Amino acid sequence: MAxxxxxxxxxxxxxxxxxxxxxxxxLLRELRGVGLKEAKDAVDNCPLERQVVDGAVVQPGGHGVFFWLLGLFVLGVVVAWLFGKF
Structure with a gap:
């Protein structure tokens, strides 16, 4: 079951x-052909922080938002510098 x-x-x-x-x-019973108890135990023991991204299961903890904001800031500085606002 592990x-x-x-x-x-x-x-x-x-x-x-x-x-x-x-x-x-x-779904787990249908896809894996396991019994009710095994499926329920597996679902109960599943960490809640798992996520599905494009069909793959990944763990959270990415820094995506931070890098998006940093990228936007850098882009803003470059645009301001190019147009002489800096």
Missing amino acids: ELNQDLPPQVVAALQREQKIEAVK
Whole structure:
């Protein structure tokens, strides 16, 4: 069961993100052919911070927003410098 918990299909993780626990259990049972108890235990033990991005499960902690803001700031400085506002 340990490997079942670590390798949840993206559809199951997506259902968990939508807070549809029963749907996640149903999907896991259909996709993996496991029993109700095994599926429920796997869903219950799934870390909530897992996310689905383009069909792949990734862990949070990225710094994407920070780099977007930094990039916009740098772009603004460059544009201001090019137009002589600096």
